[in-house]
Amino acid sequence: MSMQPAGVFAQSYVRDMAIFRTWKQGLALGIFLLALLLVPAVLGARYVAIANIMLITAVVVLGLQITTGFAGQVNLGQAAFMGMGAYTAGALSSGQQWPFLVTVPIAGIVAALFGAIFGLAAVRIRGFYLALTTIAAQFIFVFAVLNLPTSWTGGAQGLRVETASIFGFVFNTDNRMYYLILAITAIMTIGAYGIVRSRHGRAFVAVRDDDLAAGFTGVNVVGTKATAFFVGAFYAGVGGALWAYYIRFVSADQFTLFNSVYYMGMVIVGGLGSIAGAFVGVFLIRAAQEILTAVGPSIADVFPALGSSVVFASVNIVLGAAIALMLILEPRGVMHRYNVLKRAYRLWPYPH
Amino acid sequence: MIQLIEYALNGALLGLLYALIAMGFVVIYRASKVFNFAQGELVVVGAFLVWFFTLDLGLPLYVGLALALAGAAIFGLVIEPLLFRRLVGQSTFAMVMVTIGLLILLRGLVLVIFGPSVRPFPALISTSPVNIGDITLNRGLLFGGIFTIVLAIGVSLYFSRTRPGLRMTVVAEDHQIAQSMGISVRRSIAYAWAMGMVLSTLAAVFYLNGKSVTFLVSEIGFAALPVALLAGLESVGGLIPAGIIVGVAQGLAAGYIDPLIGGSFSAVFPYLVMVTILFLRPSGLFGWRIVERV
Numbered sequence: 001m002s003m004q005p006a007g008v009f010a011q012s013y014v015r016d017m018a019i020f021r022t023w024k025q026g027l028a029l030g031i032f033l034l035a036l037l038l039v040p041a042v043l044g045a046r047y048v049a050i051a052n053i054m055l056i057t058a059v060v061v062l063g064l065q066i067t068t069g070f071a072g073q074v075n076l077g078q079a080a081f082m083g084m085g086a087y088t089a090g091a092l093s094s095g096q097q098w099p100f101l102v103t104v105p106i107a108g109i110v111a112a113l114f115g116a117i118f119g120l121a122a123v124r125i126r127g128f129y130l131a132l133t134t135i136a137a138q139f140i141f142v143f144a145v146l147n148l149p150t151s152w153t154g155g156a157q158g159l160r161v162e163t164a165s166i167f168g169f170v171f172n173t174d175n176r177m178y179y180l181i182l183a184i185t186a187i188m189t190i191g192a193y194g195i196v197r198s199r200h201g202r203a204f205v206a207v208r209d210d211d212l213a214a215g216f217t218g219v220n221v222v223g224t225k226a227t228a229f230f231v232g233a234f235y236a237g238v239g240g241a242l243w244a245y246y247i248r249f250v251s252a253d254q255f256t257l258f259n260s261v262y263y264m265g266m267v268i269v270g271g272l273g274s275i276a277g278a279f280v281g282v283f284l285i286r287a288a289q290e291i292l293t294a295v296g297p298s299i300a301d302v303f304p305a306l307g308s309s310v311v312f313a314s315v316n317i318v319l320g321a322a323i324a325l326m327l328i329l330e331p332r333g334v335m336h337r338y339n340v341l342k343r344a345y346r347l348w349p350y351p352h
Numbered sequence: 353m354i355q356l357i358e359y360a361l362n363g364a365l366l367g368l369l370y371a372l373i374a375m376g377f378v379v380i381y382r383a384s385k386v387f388n389f390a391q392g393e394l395v396v397v398g399a400f401l402v403w404f405f406t407l408d409l410g411l412p413l414y415v416g417l418a419l420a421l422a423g424a425a426i427f428g429l430v431i432e433p434l435l436f437r438r439l440v441g442q443s444t445f446a447m448v449m450v451t452i453g454l455l456i457l458l459r460g461l462v463l464v465i466f467g468p469s470v471r472p473f474p475a476l477i478s479t480s481p482v483n484i485g486d487i488t489l490n491r492g493l494l495f496g497g498i499f500t501i502v503l504a505i506g507v508s509l510y511f512s513r514t515r516p517g518l519r520m521t522v523v524a525e526d527h528q529i530a531q532s533m534g535i536s537v538r539r540s541i542a543y544a545w546a547m548g549m550v551l552s553t554l555a556a557v558f559y560l561n562g563k564s565v566t567f568l569v570s571e572i573g574f575a576a577l578p579v580a581l582l583a584g585l586e587s588v589g590g591l592i593p594a595g596i597i598v599g600v601a602q603g604l605a606a607g608y609i610d611p612l613i614g615g616s617f618s619a620v621f622p623y624l625v626m627v628t629i630l631f632l633r634p635s636g637l638f639g640w641r642i643v644e645r646v
Contacts, residue, residue, distance in 0.1 A: 313463035320457025
C-alpha cells in the first residue's frame with residue numbers, strides 16, 4: 001500500500017479514499033500527461049510509431065496484470081485474446097463498415113467472452129492445470145481463424161482493415177492515431193485503477209493470496225476467477241482492436257504463444273500487482289527492443305553468423321535474463337523497488 | 353479397416369513421442385514442484401547438442417550421442433545454481449515464472465550460439481519405414497515408442513521404489529517438509545533438471561531422427577502438453593495411457609475429420625480431449641489429488 005509522506009493525514013474517509021491523496025500527486029500526473037500529449041510535437045515520427053506500439057501493448061499487458069498480477073491466475077492466452085479482438089474489429093470494420101466507436105467495445109466483449117470460458121474452467125480446474133489450459137486458447141484461436149469463412153477472417157491471407165474514423169474525422173496518420181490510442185489507453189487505465197479499488201479488485205487479491213481462505217470469507221471464488229479472465233481478456237480485445245486499426249492488417253501469426261510469454265515477461269519485470277508496473281514493464285522491454293534494433297547491425301558485425309536474426313536473439317537474451325534476475329533479486333518488480341526507494345528517501349536520514 | 357488401424361497405430365506412436373517429451377515436464381515437476389514452461393527449448397538445446405557432437409565435430413554417432421547426453425546432464429545441473437538456488441524457500445510461483453524467463457533466454461541463446469539456419473540431424477535409426485502386413489510405420493517413432501514404454505516403467509519405479517526417488521517425491525510434495533527432514537531441495541532440483549535435459553535430448557533423437565533441426569522445433573513442447581496434463585503432472589506411468597489416448601485421438605482426427613472440415617482440426621483436438629477430461633478429473637487421470645487444509 002502506498003505510504004504517505006510524514007505530515008499528510010486524511011481528515012475524512014472521502015479524503016482517505018481519494019485517488020490523489022495530495023495535490024502534488026495530481027500535479028505530477030498532470031505534467032506526465034502533458035508530456036505524453038507533446039510526444040508527437042517534440043519527438044520525431046519514428047518515436048511516435050514506437051509510442052503507438054508501446055501504448056497498444058500497455059493496454060494488453062494491463063489486462064494481463066489484472067488477471068495474473070491481481071487475481072493470481074496465470075494466463076498464457078493473452079495474445080490469442082488480443083487476436084480475437086483484432087479480428088473482430090477488422091472483420092466488422094472492413095466487412096460490415098461498422099464505425100470505430102462500435103467495433104472497439106464489441107472487439108473487447110468478444111475477446112472477453114472467449115477469455116471467460118477459460119475462467120469458467122476454474123469451476124473444476126485449479127492451479128497449474130488451469131494455467132496450462134489457457135495455452136489451449138492459442139490453438140483454438142488459430143484454428144478458428146483458419147476455419148471460419150474466409151470473408152470474415154481472410155484465412156491464411158490475413159485481413160486488411162479500414163482506417164479508424166470517428167464522426168467523419170479520419171485517423172489516417174501516425175500522429176492522429178497516437179492521440180486516439182492515447183485517449184483509449186487513458187480510459188482503460190482509469191478503468192483498471194477503478195476495478196482494482198473496487199469490491200471486485202479486493203476479491204481478486206483475496207483469491208490470489210489464498211483462494212480457499214477467500215472462499216471461506218464469502219468471496220465467490222469461481223465467479224471472481226471468471227471475472228478476472230473476462231476483464232483481462234476485455235483489455236486484450238481492446239488492445240487487439242487498436243492494433244488492427246493501427247497496423248491496418250491482421251493475421252494469425254501476429255498473435256503467437258510466444259507473444260503471450262512476452263507479455264507475461266513484461267508483467268514480471270514491471271511488477272506483479274501494480275498498474276503502473278504494467279506500463280513500466282512495457283516501456284522497459286519495448287525500449288530495450290528498440291535500442292537493440294538500433295545497435296543490432298553492429299552486434300551483427302561481431303557475430304556474423306547471426307545475420308538478421310540478431311535483434312530477435314539479443315532481445316530474447318536481454319528479456320530472459322531480465323526476468324530471471326528480477327525474480328531472483330526483486331520478485332516484486334521494478335515498481336516495488338521504486339516504492340522502497342521512495343520510502344527510504346522520505347524517511348532519510350532515519351532508517352525507519 | 354487397414355487404414356483405420358494404420359491411423360490409430362501411427363497416432364499412438366506419435367502420442368508415445370509426446371509422452372517422452374512430457375516425461376521431461378513430469379520428472380522436473382515430480383522432483384521439484386516446478387512446472388517447466390521451457391520444456392520445448394530443452395528439446396531444442398538437446399537436439400543442437402546432438403547435432404554439435406555428431407555432425408559438426410564429426411565424431412562417430414554413438415560417441416557423439418554419449419557426449420551429447422553428458423553435456424545435456426551438465427547443462428541441466430547448471431540451471432539450478434544459476435536460477436533456482438536463490439529462490440528455494442520462496443513461493444513456487446516465482447520458480448515457475450523463472451522458467452518463463454528461461455524459455456525466452458534459451459531461445460535467444462540457441463540463436464546466438466547455433467545460429468538461425470536449418471541444421472541436419474543425424475539418423476541414429478534407419479529412416480526406412482517398417483512394414484507389417486499392409487501397415488506402414490515410422491521406424492524412428494516405433495523404436496521411440498518402445499523405448500518410451502520401458503523408460504516410463506523404469507522412471508516410475510525409480511520414483512516410487514528407490515530411496516533417491518522417494519526423496520525427490522518428498523520435495524515435490526512440499527519444499528519445507530523436505531528441508532526439515534534433511535532432504536536437500538537444491539540437490540533434488542538440480543538432479544531433476546539434469547534428468548529432464550537427458551530425457552529431452554533422447555526425445556529429440558527419436559523425434560528428429562534423420563530430419564533437420566531449427567529453434568522452431570521447440571513448439572513440440574507445447575504440443576506435448578495435453579499428454580502431461582491428461583496423465584496428471586505427478587504421474588510418470590500415466591504418461592503411457594495418456595500419450596496413447598491423445599495420439600490415437602489425434603491420428604484418427606487427422607485421418608477422418610481433417611478432410612471434412614479442412615484446416616488443422618487434429619492440432620486442436622488433443623486440447624479439446626484434455627479440457628474435457630480435466631473437467632471430469634481436475635488433476636488428470638493419475639495425478640495426485642491434493643487435499644488442501646487451511
